[in-house]
């Protein structure tokens with residue numbers, strides 16, 4: 001699938017295995033989500049544009065590359081996406097952070113919007129939407145539609161675990177968006193949870209269950 005990267009890196013795979021384990025407690029879960037976000041982000045941001053800048057080292061003047069253009073916009077989908085923000089900020093501390101609030105209706109599994117606050121202006125920024133779970137794909141597809149309505153154009157989506165159904169839905173809805181997946185799982189169950197997955201990411205990050 002064009003515009004889709006499924007990571008193979010052993011460190012990402014190893015950390016995802018720990019994340020899945022039901023014995024992994026909240027503190028470690030949060031730390032792993034942060035580390036995986038950083039490892040994935042390092043790869044996903046490999047095409048950030050650079051420009052030359054003149055600086056003076058203690059030895060001499062030189063022309064050296066720095067990030068070009070407007071600051072990156074990092075947009076977590078609430079709640080679980082928040083867990084990936086600190087790992088990405090470690091890579092790009094200057095990133096602006098927007099928030100999109102969506103939750104899945106428990107019976108229909110359709111996303112319900114409750115919040116949207118994005119960096120302004122958004123149109124020229126490289127945008128990275130983060131959410132650990134891509135299940136039916138409804139939340140990510142809706143979040144990206146909201147961002148496009150506000151003028152967002154250059155959009156990447158980064159998740160930790162995806163179901164094939166969600167990956168297809170997101171890619172079909174937004175073929176222009178570059179999608180990064182830590183691991184592609186087997187399928188969804190009847191409750192639209194990813195199998196084998198890791199359970200409810202928001203609850204495991206925030207200790208709410």
Ligand code: PRP
Nearest residue numbers: 078079080103104135136137138139202
């Ligand atoms: C989870 C997850 C995604 C969504 C994925 O959030 O963080 O946002 O489900 O499912 P989908 O691909 O089927 O839309 P949830 O709705 O549980 O909300 P929460 O983060 O507030 O717990």
Ligand code: URA
Nearest residue numbers: 135193194199200201
């Ligand atoms: N949201 C989660 O947190 N986990 C899933 O498996 C599916 C949606």
